Structures are given as C-alpha cells and as structure tokens.
Amino acid sequence: AQKVTQAQTEISVVEKEDVTLDCVYETRDTTYYLFWYKQPPSGELVFLIRRNSFDEQNEISGRYSWNFQKSTSSFNFTITASQVVDSAVYFCALGSSWGKLQFGAGTQVVVTP
Amino acid sequence: NAGVTQTPKFQVLKTGQSMTLQCAQDMNHEYMSWYRQDPGMGLRLIHYSVGAGITDQGEVPNGYNVSRSTTEDFPLRLLSAAPSQTSVYFCASTDRNLGTDTQYFGPGTRLTVL
Numbered sequence: 001a002q003k004v005t006q007a008q009t010e011i012s013v014v015e016k017e018d019v020t021l022d023c024v025y026e027t028r029d030t031t032y033y034l035f036w037y038k039q040p041p042s043g044e045l046v047f048l049i050r051r052n053s054f055d056e057q058n059e060i061s062g063r064y065s066w067n068f069q070k071s072t073s074s075f076n077f078t079i080t081a082s083q084v085v086d087s088a089v090y091f092c093a094l095g096s097s098w099g100k101l102q103f104g105a106g107t108q109v110v111v112t113p
Numbered sequence: 114n115a116g117v118t119q120t121p122k123f124q125v126l127k128t129g130q131s132m133t134l135q136c137a138q139d140m141n142h143e144y145m146s147w148y149r150q151d152p153g154m155g156l157r158l159i160h161y162s163v164g165a166g167i168t169d170q171g172e173v174p175n176g177y178n179v180s181r182s183t184t185e186d187f188p189l190r191l192l193s194a195a196p197s198q199t200s201v202y203f204c205a206s207t208d209r210n211l212g213t214d215t216q217y218f219g220p221g222t223r224l225t226v227l
Binding site: 103 | 146149153154156157158160201203205215216217218221223
C-alpha cells in the first residue's frame, strides 16, 4: 500500500522567512512519481513539480526548491523568502504508473506581513 | 485549450437524490480520475479510467458510479446522495506523453448533501 505523510498540519511564518514542508512516503513500487500541489484559498489545485523515482536531483524554481532523498523516502519542499501570496495548503502526492495519486493530508502555510 | 472543466461549481442535494457531476478535458488525455477532498484528509481517489470504455475503483468508490464513453468526458454519478458525500470533488486528467504522469485538475465541485 502507498502512503504519504505530511506531519506538519500548519506552519506560520512572517514574510521573508524561509519555510520547509516535509513529505515522507511509503511505496513498494520501484518506479513512482512524487508531486507537490498548491491549493490557494480560491480552491483550485496548482501543479508545482513532478519527480521520477529514478531522478534524485534536487530542483530549484525561483523561490521554490525541492529535496528528494530516496534513502529516507522524503521529498521536502522549501519556499525561500516567503511572501503573503504563498499562503495556501500544500499537498505532497505519490503516483503510480497508472496516474493514480495518493495524497498527503496537506500543510497549511500562513504567511503574515 | 480549456483544460479540465467541471460542472456545476456548487450543488446542494437532499438525502436520497441522485445527480451527475460532469467532467470534460480537451487535451486528449487517456487517463481521468475523480477525487474527493475532505477537511484534514487530503484528496482521495474515487474512480479512475485508463481510456474510453475502461474504468476501475479507487480508494473510496462506494456510492458512486462512473462511465467513460468518450476520451473527453468522465461523469461521476451519485446514486442516492448521503450527508457523508458532502465534499469537494475534483476531476483530473493525466498527461501520459513521454511518461510524465502529471495530473491536471479541474476547478472542483462543492457538493452539500442535506
């Protein structure tokens, strides 16, 4: 069975602080995909990143960066110099080759000015 | 490209009523899925389809039916609505091009069952 754990329910930071969201996953598949989605207060799901299980390179996109470590089954997400617009719920998800996603419970990020 | 569209955006039902949530995509994606989102539980897979004429159950299929007669459409039917089905429903389609397996989500349908 697949499982995704986001242990942090809510994180509150002041603008310009860095924030790291933890994601730990469990799977028996050798090929799998990891995702991060953002859900702003408006409710839509915004795709942020996809990672293949065979590609452990870390990735940076603007103020966002991701650290994928197969040895610890973790796929953590860091927002650098947070802004109020980053306030949202962030979901980590694990996908099989069939495109079915197992989501974590989500982490609410609150950025105050 | 409209992407993934869902109708209606909001719906209120009485217990026992039936209805169909519509989902359509114009990206020629093979895979489509339905999820429900409940507070504190993330999204859970209800049903999915790997192509026209092929559907299968996800994690929480009870009380829901699906069919896939075309590549574009994947409606979700509530047979006899119950208060436990109050939730936000998301439809998704998957881009299998070059094995990316990235899912694109519709805007969601907020359903309340009284």
